[in-house]
Amino acid sequence: MAQYSRVRGSVALLRLTNPPVNALSAAVSRDLERAVRSACADSAVRVLVLRGHGGTFCGGADIRELAGLVDVPFRVGVSSLVALVDAVEAAEKPVVAAIEGVALGGGLELALGCHFRIAHGQARLGLPEVTLGLLPAAGGTQRLPRLVGFPAALELVATGRDVSAEEALALGLVDHVTDGDVEEAAVEFARRVADEPLASRRLSTRPPPRPADLDTLLQVALERAQRRARGALAPVACVQAVRAAATLPFTQGLQLEQELMAALLPSNQARAMQYCFFAQRIVGKWSLPGGANWRNSPARAVSRAAVIGLGTMGRGIAVSLVRAGIPVVAMETDEKQLRVVTAMLEREAAKQRRSPDSYLQLVQFTLERRDLGDADLVVEAVFEDLALKKRLFAELSSSCRPDTLLCSNTSALDVDALAAATRRPELVVGMHFFAPAHVMKLLEVVCGARSSPVAVATAMQLGKRLGKVSVAVANCPGFAGNRMLKPYVEQASFLLEEGATPQQVDAVLEDFGFAMGVFRMSDLSGLDVGWRVREEAGLAGPTVPPGESARRRHGCRYSPLADLLCEHGRLGQKTGRGWYLYEGPGGRAATPDPWLHDFLDQYRRRHGLRPRRIDQQEVLERCLYALANEGFRILEEGVAAGPEDIDTIYVLGYGWPAHRGGPMYHVAAVGLPAVLSRLEHFRRLHPDVPQLRPSALLRHLVAEGSPPISRWRELLKGLRSQL
Numbered sequence: 116m117a118q119y120s121r122v123r124g125s126v127a128l129l130r131l132t133n134p135p136v137n138a139l140s141a142a143v144s145r146d147l148e149r150a151v152r153s154a155c156a157d158s159a160v161r162v163l164v165l166r167g168h169g170g171t172f173c174g175g176a177d178i179r180e181l182a183g184l185v186d187v188p189f190r191v192g193v194s195s196l197v198a199l200v201d202a203v204e205a206a207e208k209p210v211v212a213a214i215e216g217v218a219l220g221g222g223l224e225l226a227l228g229c230h231f232r233i234a235h236g237q238a239r240l241g242l243p244e245v246t247l248g249l250l251p252a253a254g255g256t257q258r259l260p261r262l263v264g265f266p267a268a269l270e271l272v273a274t275g276r277d278v279s280a281e282e283a284l285a286l287g288l289v290d291h292v293t294d295g296d297v298e299e300a301a302v303e304f305a306r307r308v309a310d311e312p313l314a315s316r317r318l319s320t321r322p323p324p325r326p327a328d329l330d331t332l333l334q335v336a337l338e339r340a341q342r343r344a345r346g347a348l349a350p351v352a353c354v355q356a357v358r359a360a361a362t363l364p365f366t367q368g369l370q371l372e373q374e375l376m377a378a379l380l381p382s383n384q385a386r387a388m389q390y391c392f393f394a395q396r397i398v399g400k401w402s403l404p405g406g407a408n409w410r411n412s413p414a415r416a417v418s419r420a421a422v423i424g425l426g427t428m429g430r431g432i433a434v435s436l437v438r439a440g441i442p443v444v445a446m447e448t449d450e451k452q453l454r455v456v457t458a459m460l461e462r463e464a465a466k467q468r469r470s471p472d473s474y475l476q477l478v479q480f481t482l483e484r485r486d487l488g489d490a491d492l493v494v495e496a497v498f499e500d501l502a503l504k505k506r507l508f509a510e511l512s513s514s515c516r517p518d519t520l521l522c523s524n525t526s527a528l529d530v531d532a533l534a535a536a537t538r539r540p541e542l543v544v545g546m547h548f549f550a551p552a553h554v555m556k557l558l559e560v561v562c563g564a565r566s567s568p569v570a571v572a573t574a575m576q577l578g579k580r581l582g583k584v585s586v587a588v589a590n591c592p593g594f595a596g597n598r599m600l601k602p603y604v605e606q607a608s609f610l611l612e613e614g615a616t617p618q619q620v621d622a623v624l625e626d627f628g629f630a631m632g633v634f635r636m637s638d639l640s641g642l643d644v645g646w647r648v649r650e651e652a653g654l655a656g657p658t659v660p661p662g663e664s665a666r667r668r669h670g671c672r673y674s675p676l677a678d679l680l681c682e683h684g685r686l687g688q689k690t691g692r693g694w695y696l697y698e699g700p701g702g703r704a705a706t707p708d709p710w711l712h713d714f715l716d717q718y719r720r721r722h723g724l725r726p727r728r729i730d731q732q733e734v735l736e737r738c739l740y741a742l743a744n745e746g747f748r749i750l751e752e753g754v755a756a757g758p759e760d761i762d763t764i765y766v767l768g769y770g771w772p773a774h775r776g777g778p779m780y781h782v783a784a785v786g787l788p789a790v791l792s793r794l795e796h797f798r799r800l801h802p803d804v805p806q807l808r809p810s811a812l813l814r815h816l817v818a819e820g821s822p823p824i825s826r827w828r829e830l831l832k833g834l835r836s837q838l
């Protein structure tokens with residue numbers, strides 16, 4: 116796990132070995148500590164270099180131990196890591212960290228215990244513990260501000276953002292960056308500093324910097340963390356721990372860090388976030404009914420891509436591809452959109468500290484379909500109209516290379532219908548990006564009935580290359596994410612009919628932790644999007660069969676409220692009014708609109724609906740349980756392979772709070788029998804709402820004694836699977 120060998124006579128080279136990411140389990144930490152002590156005791160050694168095996172320094176403490184997934188009490192893991200970092204820092208001989216790949220979490224804390232840090236130019240460094248519902252508890256919150264100052268330390272610890280080697284150098288987090296061999300550079304560096312005094316290099320003994328405005332800075336950071344946390348405990352605890360570095364001596368700061376960690380570690384929030392971490396890895400292990408899977412189906416290389424349509428989605432997709440270094444041919448007729456995407460690329464280049472040209476030269480704009488001919492993969496991102504897309508796919512099928520993958524960014528339309536329009540249905544898949552596509556981390560890869568393993572593998576792999584988490588789902592209207600959104604939005608509308616207001620419903624959902632309540636979200640994405648879909652489905656507008664009553668469709672309850680707002684020209688933020696009022700078209704600040712309240716009153720009177728007081732619990736249960744119930748149906752039909760897929764989609768694509776794990780994790784945590792009983796209750800009250808009828812899978816799981824969510828995937832294998 117950790118050995119040392121002597122190089123160049125007096126340098127002890129310690130190699131941390133625990134593939135795949137050299138995680139610091141309790142045993143590995145203890146082993147490394149022993150190796151450090153032996154090297155220090157070796158009289159032939161003057162200086163130590165610490166590196167990781169296999170191109171990675173260290174991915175941090177072993178999350179499986181922290182999450183209680185292996186049989187090691189988490190306190191043992193924490194204390195072993197603390198002891199290791201302390202021993203490294205206390206060493207009487209200089210210790211140089213040679214960082215390549217990543218130094219994350221406990222890995223960076225270990226590097227902070229070293230007296231010097233050398234990084235490879237491609238390395239990334241950070242303290243992502245907050246994303247696991249934790250804080251850095253091996254002295255990271257106390258050492259980091261002493262090294263890089265409070266503003267940077269507060270930001271890095273509270274957000275979990277990782278930094279490039281270049282930024283780390285600018286912050287003072289590392290002493291030197293090399294693009295050559297990091298071990299060689301570190302050994303060379305170590306020989307130069309072998310005789311340097313170490314007192315000032317031990318961060319625990321350094322006085323923290325004290326800028327004049329420190330108190331204000333700490334107060335602002337705490338308030339910001341509280342505001343942004345949306346109920347999550349860890350970001351606030353992170354700021355409290357870093358603040359202790361300003362007010363307490365090192366050992367007392369460390370003590371507070373440990374106490375905060377002891378409170379976070381066993382919390383439900385930390386459990387939920389660690390579940391999310393592993394869920395996001397599980398979803399990469401896809402399989403198809405024929406036996407093809409992530410292991411046996413290699414992806415095809417994508418060295419050139421094409422994007423058709425540079426509207427909101429297309430331009431985000433183009434930027435993502437360019438940022439990943441993939442040359443893009445972008446087809447768009449509207450010159451305004453070309454200017455927008457050029458400006459976006461310039462901004463992105465500046466953010467990545469790259470020259471604008473390095474990005475712009477990767478894009479070729481075109482009006483000609485023949486210019487797409489050479490692409491390995493085409494992503495279509497035109498208007499959401501099935502006939503238009505089918506025509507386009509038929510044309511692409513004749514004009515592109517026979518092996519080019521044809522992908523659609525549709526958010527709900529039938530991928531099999533698109534495939535059937537081509538002469539290569541096996542090379543057609545859905546690649547459903549989420550807006551803004553260069554920011555959102557989720558990609559739904561929609562596997563059509565005829566999509567080949569290579570098409571699925573390539574789309575999944577491309578998502579990863581773009582820095583996204585790819586989730587494979589089967590083809591059905593709305594796929595997994597948007598399909599589950601429908602009953603959720605419907606319940607919210609029914610609640611308005613029954614007496615709630617948009618701000619009441621949104622406040623409950625935002626208190627739960629959603630980034631945005633359902634009505635604010637709908638205003639942001641535009642009410643006309645759903646209106647068009649409902650018109651196509653014969654639910655709204657001229658396609659509704661004559662004689663159908665306003666509040667019923669196909670014998671079931673229907674709320675026409677959103678359609679009525681659209682008919683009044685209230686399309687959301689873009690028109691300056693929707694469920695809320697905005698400063699003007701394109702405005703962002705939502706305020707309650709008296710017009711809307713009058714409109715709701717009149718609507719209720721017109722339909723003989725007597726408004727009643729609706730409490731928070733009913734809002735939450737009806738919206739969230741209806742959504743999760745659809746999730747069970749999706750699992751039952753094999754549209755998604757397991758609860759982890761659904762939860763990943765909701766956390767990364769729909770603003771579901773990670774500290775609540777995702778919709779399926781949430782209902783499992785509430786308790787399946789309780790959820791079933793509430794759904795049955797609501798179903799009795801609303802017999803004309805089929806979405807409230809508990810799914811067969813939910814009933815089955817309850818009948819089986821509510822097995823833990825970690826077992827559902829296995830149980831589902833016995834059911835009908837499309838994946």
Ligand SMILES: CC/C=C/CC(=O)SCCNC(=O)CCNC(=O)[C@H](O)C(C)(C)COP(=O)(O)OP(=O)(O)OC[C@H]1O[C@@H](n2cnc3c(N)ncnc32)[C@H](O)[C@@H]1OP(=O)(O)O
Nearest residue numbers: 136138174175176177178179193219220221243252253396
């Ligand atoms: C005092 C105690 C406090 C300590 C605090 C901590 O240190 S908490 C841990 C902080 N570290 C992290 O949050 C890093 C988590 N890991 C990652 O971000 C990424 O895995 C990576 C290191 C950047 C590597 O990414 P890559 O895409 O190359 O690989 P995968 O993400 O697919 O991971 C490969 C497998 O490794 C498992 N794994 C990764 N990190 C850890 C870890 N710290 N502990 C345990 N296991 C880890 C991951 O689960 C993958 O394995 P699977 O079997 O496929 O699930």
